[in-house]
Amino acid sequence: MTQYTPMMMHYLQLKEKYSDALVFYRLGDFYEMFFEDAKIASHELDLVLTGRNAGQTERVPMCGVPYHAVTGYIQRLINKGYKVAIVEQLEDASQATGLVKRDVVRVVTPGTIMEELLDEKSSVFLASLIDYGYGYALAICETTTGETRLVSIKHDIITLVQTLISNDIKEVVVGSNFNSTAIKNLDNSYFLTVSICDESAIKQEYKYLCEEIEDVHLLEAIGKLINYLEITQKRSMSHLRKFKVMDENDYLNMDYATITNLELIQPSRTSNKSITLWSFLDKTRSALGSRTLKKWVSKPLRNTQLLNQRLDFINYLNTNFFSREQLKENLSELYDLERIVARVAYGSANPKDCLRLKKTLAVAPMIHSIIKDSKIYPEFDELDLCEDIYDLLSRSLNDDVPAYVNDGGVFKDGYNEELDHYREIQRDGHAWLATLEQKEKEKTGIKTLKIGYNRVMGYYIEISKGALSQIKEEWGYQRKQTLTTGERFITDELKQQENILLHAQEKAIKLENVLFTDLISQIKTKLASMQQLATALGIIDANYALAVISSNHGYVRPQFSAEGIMDVKNGRHPILDSFKDMKYIANDIYMDENITTLIITGPNMGGKSTYMRQCLLIAIMAQIGCYVPAKSALLPVFDQIFTRIGSTDDILSGQSTFMVEMLEANNALQKATKDSLIVFDEIGRGTSTYDGMALAQAMLEYIDAAIGAKTLFSTHYHELTALENNMERVKNKNVDVHEEKEKITFLYKVKDGKADRSYGIHVASLAKLPESVIERAKELLTGFEKKKKHGNDQSQIIVMEKVPANIKEIEEIMKKVDPNNMTPIEALQLLSSMKNKMEGK
Template identity: 90%
Template structure:
């Protein structure tokens, strides 16, 4: 058996406990990695791999990073899905006897990332997941703010993925025996880090967090989450907010394709710093408000009352311009109250944080009064503004405090009499030193003599090289240090005064540390109140941003229809319309329960995709609670949005364009309802013409007959436009083109009717395809078009018979059945009910 040195043995003991993490082991000014961890870190971080003698026959692989630059290295590893266990020295090496005491102080994971690694406007959520056979229970938290959520969803992996994405989850904690197929979907396909924790009991100190929760599966998820946080964070989780069960049905559901393709909160994989809807709408004045707005964009609402609440506040701000400007001014002075409060709870707050907390509490009443005066958010009418904490901080802290308490000068004079006494000694000592310096200059006649101080030498008398010959023995100067420019001396009198000053300074710093711990303890008594206040301030700021964007761009308040009407006049794409050098062409859209499908044809580059994205973004903005870019807008409140836009192969999951297209289409066909919005952009491109056309038509027919969802369907299969003649709820739209002297101009105007040509050859010409290829294409196209005249292609369209209504009703009944929770008698009753449906009998 290999015998390692005591240090290496200790490292291996820690590594055994944290096998799934890279261990950063603190040695002096470096964090070192050994063995396989060193090889991984060397490869991932481009570090030089060296070796270390550790008692083994061969040198142990090793690499390291400087302690002062460790944050950047950890971030790179976390971004690649690794976890990092940080081992710190727990005692001063110079004071240690034997092996320096070290231990893991924190495990950084993708879901518990250190705040200093995060952009202030970003959030990172961690979720624990419980599979109880016929559903999933989720407990979610954001460690840097303490925000918590709960969700119960059906036992369906696509729904699980959709929930995780919409909640911005970066890491999922599961049992060691969790379903392997689901884990593979999470870990490989959608870039979540999956971690394991089997402990789910809830300690007494955390039971208050879930006192309102009765569901045993949610309680198990909460327990798993808290235990995982304790294991990785090594500190109290007292900043977590109380868990409350939320209904996912209160929010608009959007699948992964929709969130990604529309670039709602982050650019798509192929984009490079492109504008997202969130970044476009983000006129907030604080990081707190920006994160609140991001949540709104990620999870639009379905609750009309809450939507109108946000819209009413936008209206209130834009009709009370002075109030809006006052709100802007106060929000601009607001610090990140949410994260400051979390740092206080974590025990990592510093004096600067406390000053920022004080300044935030100082402006909070101004912001709150505008929120309260609007009478739009009655749930925040009786907020605790934490005046007692503001008064405490005002009385205790100096304005210009250091970051670290050990630097001194944190507390005001007069706050503590003992501290005042030590400071008086130091002030008198400084006066004494100035007097001594002047006295020594007069005694020695050396005008360049000076008294200085550093942490290594203490206090000293410094004499330049040219004056050294003037020193007399009776002065009692004791040589301490030789410099190139002179020498430094001490005297018994100076040494005695140094002891007095340093003792007072040491006592003052120790007392300031004690006072700061006491101050933090007092602030902690108002944690819950400050967290609630932060939520309200974030709402005010997010609403302010929507008010500004609505006002600046001439947006209109959307009206919501319960009759399924979607009637947008002069709608515009919000982002493209904002570009000053672009003259955007506005377009209408009208759909209702009698017109549910629009088949959109027209030339490539003619604006079909932009038109559909415009319609999608207007619908989403309305359900965020924002005014929309249009002359007028009446919209239904959609329950789900499904899209298939774009044609990029999913290389990372090994799926072709066509396979991805079919999977995304299937998700819509399986889960959409009559209250959903489906947008398919040229379905069927990745296969043969007739295969693609057949699939496209079959999907259109199924959506019309079995689902009834509002559908925008762009296509290059012009034959599909004949469906308008056979399907009552289908209408044709085309993108207008002006053609003159064999030159075309895209007008980007959507009008009724079908397009007769695609103008693909013209687009190829715009792309600078060689002229010989263009001319040959025209010849071939002319031949194809002449051949087509001999066929009546439209007569080949075979329209599926409408699915009888009772089949749809039976399908809906079956979808609601939970096979794990149905008794034999209930099953018999269900069969009888479905039999009656087929025979046309009433229930």
């Protein structure tokens, strides 16, 4: 390494320290990359790969990007899963002696992405992960807002993967001894970056963040997270909120397949649509509210008290139109308080952030007044509205401030006496300059003469080329700059005034920097209060959005059934029903403890999948706390929702569609309870007819006998409809079709009973298959139907006898028994117990 130049030696030292990141090394107006980093960046960013002399015979590979455009380049690299270490010049190159001092000021990673790279409605989550043998502990945070949460889950890799994906984790921090291939391989499919940090001790300054946490594994996760943030962000993490354990039992659990298949947050990979449930419901007026609503959609509630609180507020707003319009107006004035607070804590807030904070605090009391009047959110009654901070900002800031303090003019006249003095000097000086310009015009007779200023040249007298011949030596004009249009001059008198003005300006700027630092320090004293206020404002805005959508579309308030009844009259698909050019057919659904499974048959394109999605979305909307598209809705509070819809292979890419189908089905069969909702769309279609039908029937029997979950099961295996006669809790439904001669009309109405035909040939005809293929298919279908009519068809179901409850109980006990660890007397006691249960004693 001694062969390299001092600058390159310094670069290599930093690169060794940040070996897992691309190092952006600031040189003048560019960020440069060298060696392997340059090759990677040139490929990923389409940059020209050049070379630089570095003290050796061969030039080292190099490429670079201009500093003013660096944000876009960093974003492209982060989106591809890279980390970027930003090296800045820490001193003025013109004043440096020897090598300019440089160091890494921040490491940008997929989980700590710079706020300017984020859409205001988006969030990026970082998690630390501890594997303690019999479970996993996760500490999660969103760095741009300070939001935090803790999660403990069982030691199951599928559950862990689902948790990481459903919480939208972009980067996970583990110890160097963490060797789970499954987590590391997620990078291949989801760009989930895995980072290493072995330090997990919690510094004294952060212990207040976890004072309510006793679990040692969660505390270790918190320490690892904070240490990683300090290493990468190079600043205090004082904006982080207190960590609290997120109880999964408080929320409706939906696996990744469900969130993806239903397009709750993002369109599916195969979809061209841009409308998701979140975007459809998002009538919020602020970024705060939009992000809050996104959380509500991805994490619906199970707590009926909280659900009814949201529903009560919708009712209040929609029956108090004036309050709703006033709220709309005030919410529209909000700026992103969460992120402003984070920038204040980070020390990166600028004057415009402070002005936005002032404007937000100005409308907060009016929003708070509406909340108090509703009497629905009493927990917000005593909110600290930070009126002292608003008063401070009102007294100090001008109504129009620059983005940077060094531009001057941040503070009002009268706020600081010393600053007023320097400004008075500048104002007097500017008036003097105007007088001097008029005096020089009169003295020289040059009417085009003007006095100007720029940062490079300072003050000058500018004379056009045509008037240069009129200049006399006794005027004392000293040439300063030659232009194509004329000359610029300075005089002793102007130079003296320039010194006075620039000195006053320099002192004013320095003082404004001191005052701004003090202002930020005073704002920091109320960080916690402002974060609580931001949370409240986000909740109210999200609730406002649900009120608007409910009112605009004529939705009805859902009621919740403790008995597990699902009774929806004239339900509609929320998104499809909103399309003005589409007449959507409403449908009912009814399920209770005596009807837990609906087998749905009917033709392709007849509406089976849409009906099931409609039922799912209505259930989810109700548990978000939104009114639902129906005439009336009585619903259970579901604990989990499982779906198998479509041919997604997102969970375990590289697997066959059928394997993915079985894995997703297994997830439901293993985890569902009687309080869950299962939706299987044409399960078993990825294999042979008999295999598929056998699997479908076996799953239906298992769900009915062992789980009892509410289940919607669409199928083209019409033989399965016979289960209605042998399984008490199964009911057949079909989508109606009107058939006249050979003309088929899909009615999209779901009714009782089974479908006789699938009308696949009709759908094939609509797809414009060759006429010869259609006619041949009709001939074959007629032959198959004749065979079936004369009893030659062998695809009949074999009905399983119902397993008595006492047998199921014995089965569960036996699963837990380890005969190798039983004494003879314990075995005899167990046998006697089993015999009694068999006899029903």
